Amino acid sequence: MTTxxxxxxxxxxxxxxxxxVSRRVARAQYKNWDRCDLTYVELVPGTAVAGVTTxxxxxxxxxxMCREGIAxxxxxxxIVNAGNANAFTGxxxxxxxxxxxxxxxxHLDCDPKEVFVSSTGVIGVPLPKDKAREGLAKVIGFAxxxxxxxxxARTITTTDTFPKGSAASAIxxxxxxxxxxxxxxxxMIAPDMATMLGYIFTDAAVAPALLQDMLNEATGATFNSITVDSDTSTSDTVLLFATGQAGNAPLTTRDDPGADALYAAIHAVALDLAQQVVRDGEGASKFIEVQVSGAVSDESARRVALSIANSPLVKTAIAGEDANWGRVVMAVGKAGEPADRDRLAIRFGDHWVAKxxxxxxxxxxxxxAAHLKGLEIRVGADLGLGEGRATVWTCDLTxxxxxxNADYRS
Amino acid sequence: MTTxxxxxxxxxxxxxxxxxVSRRVARAQYKNWDRCDLTYVELVPGTAVAGVTTxxxxxxxxxxMCREGIAxxxxxxxIVNAGNANAFTGxxxxxxxxxxxxxxxxHLDCDPKEVFVSSTGVIGVPLPKDKAREGLAKVIGFAxxxxxxxxxARTITTTDTFPKGSAASAIxxxxxxxxxxxxxxxxMIAPDMATMLGYIFTDAAVAPALLQDMLNEATGATFNSITVDSDTSTSDTVLLFATGQAGNAPLTTRDDPGADALYAAIHAVALDLAQQVVRDGEGASKFIEVQVSGAVSDESARRVALSIANSPLVKTAIAGEDANWGRVVMAVGKAGEPADRDRLAIRFGDHWVAKxxxxxxxxxxxxxAAHLKGLEIRVGADLGLGEGRATVWTCDLTxxxxxxNADYRS
Structure with missing residues (x-):
C-alpha cells in the first residue's frame, strides 16, 4: 500500500x-505484486445472506451471479479477487x-448459488483462470x-491506503x-449506487428476508450517502451474512425482540465502514460532511447535498482551505431541486457565512478559515423551504x- | 493572463x-490587476436582441435583469464587468x-430594459459601486x-488564458x-445550462422572436454541448444582437430567404466559440470530442455523452494518455440511460477497442496509444440500441x- x-x-x-465464519488469504498474483490478493471466507451451513449491488x-x-445468490x-x-475487476470481459x-x-x-458439496464471488481492479481484462484455480487451491481445505x-481487509484492497474494518454488538x-x-x-465511489465491496458478518440468526430489509435500510444512509468522485463502479457489492451461531431464536420481523438492536449494530458498522472509504478517498486530505436542511423533502435535500459533495469547484476550494462559499451557492443552484436564492443560508463548521x-x-x-485548516470539514446549507434534511460524506479533490488516476494502469 | x-x-x-456596434474598454479595477476589466458596447437604435441564461x-x-431585457x-x-460576479449579493x-x-x-436616453449588464468573477462580493461608476464614466461618450x-474579448475574461472570438458571414x-x-x-462550465458569457453580433435585420428562435436552436448543439467541470455558473449568459444595419428586408420567419444562411453563420460562430471555451478549460491539456451513437434517442445519447465527458476517471485517464476504456464502459453504465453491456462498443479515434x-x-x-498522445482526442461509444446520437466536447482533468481552483481567491 502507498502512503x-x-x-x-x-x-x-x-x-x-x-x-x-472462517477466513483464508492467498497469493493468486492477479497482478505482479508482493501481497495476498485472494480472500476465501467459508460460512457454516445455514448462513443467511442479504446483498445490494451496483x-x-x-x-x-x-x-x-451475486444477485442470483442473494435471491x-x-x-x-x-471469494474476493483483488487486482482485476473481470468486468466487461464477456x-x-x-x-x-x-x-x-x-x-x-x-469442496463444500453445496448449491452453486451459495458461492459468492467478487472481483475488483482494472476493467476489461478477463480474470486469469489458471491463477484463480491455483490461488483457490491454496486456501480450500487449508487446515x-x-x-x-x-x-x-488488506487482501481485498486495490488503491486503498489502509485496511478497513468495524464491529459492533447487540443483545x-x-x-x-x-x-x-x-x-x-x-x-470510483458514487452514492447513487450500492457501494464498493463491503462484507458484514453476524452470528445472529436472522431470516434472509429480514436481513435484506435491514441491509437495504442501512445502506441508504451509509454506503449510498458517500461519494469520492461521482463515478460508480461496475462491481459494487455489499453482502451481509448471518451465520445463526449465536443461538438466538431466529429473527423474522423487525418487531421481534432484539431486531432493532441488531439493526442498530449493522447500521453502525455500515456507517463506520462507509466513512472509512471516504477517509481513504483517492488523494483525500480533508474529510467533508455536507449537511442540507430546510429542503422540501429528505430526497431533495439528499440531491442538493450530493450536488455540493460532487462539485469539483467546492472540493478544490476545500483542498485549498479557501472559504469560497460562493461555490456552495452555485452547487445548490445547479442541483435542479427547489431552492430560493434569497432564503438560502450557508455555513462552514458552526459559522454562518451567508443568510x-x-x-x-x-x-x-x-x-x-481556522475551521478549514482542520482535517474534518463541515459544510451546511439551509434552504429555508421545508423540513427535508440529509447528510452525505465526501473528501476534497487534490x-x-x-x-x-492519470496513471492507474501503469 | 497566465500561460x-x-x-x-x-x-x-x-x-x-x-x-x-461600437466598443470601448476601461480599467474599473474591480480587482487589483493591471488590465482593462469593463467593456462597454453601444448598439444603434432599433437593435434586436435574443438571449439564453443560466x-x-x-x-x-x-x-x-437580462431576462427582462430579452423579453x-x-x-x-x-456592459460587462470582469473580476466580480456580483452573484449572491442581495x-x-x-x-x-x-x-x-x-x-x-x-447618456443614451433609452428604456432601462435596453441596457444589458453581465458580471463575472468571484461570487458573494457586491460589485463596488464607485469603481463601476468611475469606470463607466471613462467609456460613455468617449469620442x-x-x-x-x-x-x-480580452477585457471580458477572468481565468481564461486567451481571448476568444469568431466570425462568419451569410448572404x-x-x-x-x-x-x-x-x-x-x-x-465552472457545464452544459445543462445556458453557458458562460458570450456575445454575438450581426448587422442583419431580424425580428426579435426569430432571433431568439435561432439562438435557442444554435445553443443546444454548441454552448449547451460543452463541459469543463460539470459545474454551472450563476451568471451564464449568451446574448445575440442584430443591428439591422445591413439593409436587408427584416427577417421574421425561418422560411424567409436568407434566414437559413444567417442561422448557419450564427451556428458556426456559436460552435467555434463554445469549442474555444473547452480549449481554454482550466488546466486542459487535451481537447476531447465524445460521440455517442446507437442510443434510443438523441437526448439519451446526449446524457450518456455527458456522463462520459463529466467522469473524473475518464478525464484523468486521458490526461495520463492511458487507453483505460473500462472507465468509458463505467461512465456509460452509470448514466441511468438504456444500455446493454453486451451490445456496447467503444473506440478511441477510429480504433475500436471493445465490441x-x-x-x-x-x-x-x-x-x-498513439492517438491518445495527440492534443485532439476522440472517444466514441455505440450503444447498439437505436438511432440516437449526440456529440459533446470537453477537456481532460489535470x-x-x-x-x-484550490487557490482561486488568493
Whole structure:
C-alpha cells in the first residue's frame, strides 16, 4: 500500500470472531505484486445472506451471479479477487467465475448459488483462470489458523491506503450477538449506487428476508450517502451474512425482540465502514460532511447535498482551505431541486457565512478559515423551504487524485 | 493572463466590423490587476436582441435583469464587468447594477430594459459601486477610436488564458451580412445550462422572436454541448444582437430567404466559440470530442455523452494518455440511460477497442496509444440500441485544474 491517508484511523480495530465464519488469504498474483490478493471466507451451513449491488448497467458477471445468490438467501462461501475487476470481459470472464464456483462446490458439496464471488481492479481484462484455480487451491481445505480480519481487509484492497474494518454488538433476548465488517474502496465511489465491496458478518440468526430489509435500510444512509468522485463502479457489492451461531431464536420481523438492536449494530458498522472509504478517498486530505436542511423533502435535500459533495469547484476550494462559499451557492443552484436564492443560508463548521441571499452582516472570515485548516470539514446549507434534511460524506479533490488516476494502469 | 493553453488557436481571428456596434474598454479595477476589466458596447437604435441564461436557481441580479431585457426584445448597450460576479449579493448587488443602468440611460436616453449588464468573477462580493461608476464614466461618450474586438474579448475574461472570438458571414437576398462574436469561459462550465458569457453580433435585420428562435436552436448543439467541470455558473449568459444595419428586408420567419444562411453563420460562430471555451478549460491539456451513437434517442445519447465527458476517471485517464476504456464502459453504465453491456462498443479515434461486451479480438493498443498522445482526442461509444446520437466536447482533468481552483481567491 502507498502512503497511509492522513484521514485514516490510528489503527485497524479489534474485531470479534464471528462463529461460523472462517477466513483464508492467498497469493493468486492477479497482478505482479508482493501481497495476498485472494480472500476465501467459508460460512457454516445455514448462513443467511442479504446483498445490494451496483446500479451501473455495465455490471460484472460477478455482480449478476451475486444477485442470483442473494435471491436464493443462503451462503456457504465468499471469494474476493483483488487486482482485476473481470468486468466487461464477456464469456471469458464468465468462464473464470464459473470455474471458481465449481471448484468451491466440489469442496463444500453445496448449491452453486451459495458461492459468492467478487472481483475488483482494472476493467476489461478477463480474470486469469489458471491463477484463480491455483490461488483457490491454496486456501480450500487449508487446515492451519485462519487469516486475521486485518489480513482479509488488506487482501481485498486495490488503491486503498489502509485496511478497513468495524464491529459492533447487540443483545437479543439476553444473548450478545456480534457484527463485524470489512470494506475496500477509494476511487470510483458514487452514492447513487450500492457501494464498493463491503462484507458484514453476524452470528445472529436472522431470516434472509429480514436481513435484506435491514441491509437495504442501512445502506441508504451509509454506503449510498458517500461519494469520492461521482463515478460508480461496475462491481459494487455489499453482502451481509448471518451465520445463526449465536443461538438466538431466529429473527423474522423487525418487531421481534432484539431486531432493532441488531439493526442498530449493522447500521453502525455500515456507517463506520462507509466513512472509512471516504477517509481513504483517492488523494483525500480533508474529510467533508455536507449537511442540507430546510429542503422540501429528505430526497431533495439528499440531491442538493450530493450536488455540493460532487462539485469539483467546492472540493478544490476545500483542498485549498479557501472559504469560497460562493461555490456552495452555485452547487445548490445547479442541483435542479427547489431552492430560493434569497432564503438560502450557508455555513462552514458552526459559522454562518451567508443568510437570506447575501453575506451575513459583519462577516468575519477568521473562524471560518481556522475551521478549514482542520482535517474534518463541515459544510451546511439551509434552504429555508421545508423540513427535508440529509447528510452525505465526501473528501476534497487534490493533486493526489490526479496523480493516482492519470496513471492507474501503469 | 497566465500561460496560454496548449489547445489555443494560433492567433485571435480577424473579425469584421458590425455596423451599428461600437466598443470601448476601461480599467474599473474591480480587482487589483493591471488590465482593462469593463467593456462597454453601444448598439444603434432599433437593435434586436435574443438571449439564453443560466438555469442555476441561484442566478445573479444581472441574469434576472437580462431576462427582462430579452423579453423586451430591443437593446442599446451592453456592459460587462470582469473580476466580480456580483452573484449572491442581495440588495447591495442589485443597487450596483441599477446604478450602471441609470448611468447609461442618462447618456443614451433609452428604456432601462435596453441596457444589458453581465458580471463575472468571484461570487458573494457586491460589485463596488464607485469603481463601476468611475469606470463607466471613462467609456460613455468617449469620442476616440473604438476598442478592437480582441481588446473587448480580452477585457471580458477572468481565468481564461486567451481571448476568444469568431466570425462568419451569410448572404441574404444578395446582401452579405456579418456575424461576429466573443466569449469568455474556462471553469465552472457545464452544459445543462445556458453557458458562460458570450456575445454575438450581426448587422442583419431580424425580428426579435426569430432571433431568439435561432439562438435557442444554435445553443443546444454548441454552448449547451460543452463541459469543463460539470459545474454551472450563476451568471451564464449568451446574448445575440442584430443591428439591422445591413439593409436587408427584416427577417421574421425561418422560411424567409436568407434566414437559413444567417442561422448557419450564427451556428458556426456559436460552435467555434463554445469549442474555444473547452480549449481554454482550466488546466486542459487535451481537447476531447465524445460521440455517442446507437442510443434510443438523441437526448439519451446526449446524457450518456455527458456522463462520459463529466467522469473524473475518464478525464484523468486521458490526461495520463492511458487507453483505460473500462472507465468509458463505467461512465456509460452509470448514466441511468438504456444500455446493454453486451451490445456496447467503444473506440478511441477510429480504433475500436471493445465490441459486444468484451475487448475486440487481437486488440492492438499501439495505434490507440498513439492517438491518445495527440492534443485532439476522440472517444466514441455505440450503444447498439437505436438511432440516437449526440456529440459533446470537453477537456481532460489535470493538476492544472487543481492548482487553479484550490487557490482561486488568493
Amino acid at each position: 497511509r491517508s492522513p484521514l485514516a484511523p490510528a489503527a485497524f480495530p479489534t474485531l470479534p470472531d464471528i462463529a461460523g 446500479r451501473n448497467i455495465c455490471c460484472s458477471t460477478e455482480v449478476e 436464493h438467501g443462503r451462503a456457504r462461501a465468499l 464469456y471469458r470472464g464468465r468462464e473464470a467465475v464459473e470455474q471458481i464456483v465449481a471448484q468451491v462446490v466440489a 492451519g489458523p485462519p487469516a486475521s480480519w486485518e489480513d482479509a 437479543i433476548e439476553g444473548r450478545t450477538v456480534q457484527v463485524a465488517g470489512i470494506v475496500k474502496g477509494s476511487g 437570506d441571499g447575501l453575506p451575513v452582516d459583519g462577516y468575519d472570515e477568521a473562524p471560518v 493533486h493526489g487524485y490526479i496523480s493516482i | 496560454r493553453s496548449p489547445l489555443a488557436p494560433a492567433a485571435f481571428p480577424t473579425l469584421p466590423d458590425i455596423a451599428g 438555469r442555476n436557481i441561484c442566478c445573479s441580479t444581472e441574469v434576472e 423586451h426584445g430591443r437593446a442599446r448597450a451592453l 440588495y447591495r448587488g442589485r443597487e450596483a447594477v441599477e446604478q450602471i443602468v441609470a448611468q447609461v440611460v442618462a 476616440g477610436p473604438p476598442a478592437s474586438w480582441e481588446d473587448a 441574404i437576398e444578395g446582401r452579405t451580412v456579418q456575424v461576429a462574436g466573443i466569449v469568455k469561459g474556462s471553469g 459486444d461486451g468484451l475487448p475486440v479480438d487481437g486488440y492492438d493498443e499501439a495505434p490507440v 493538476h492544472g485544474y487543481i492548482s487553479i
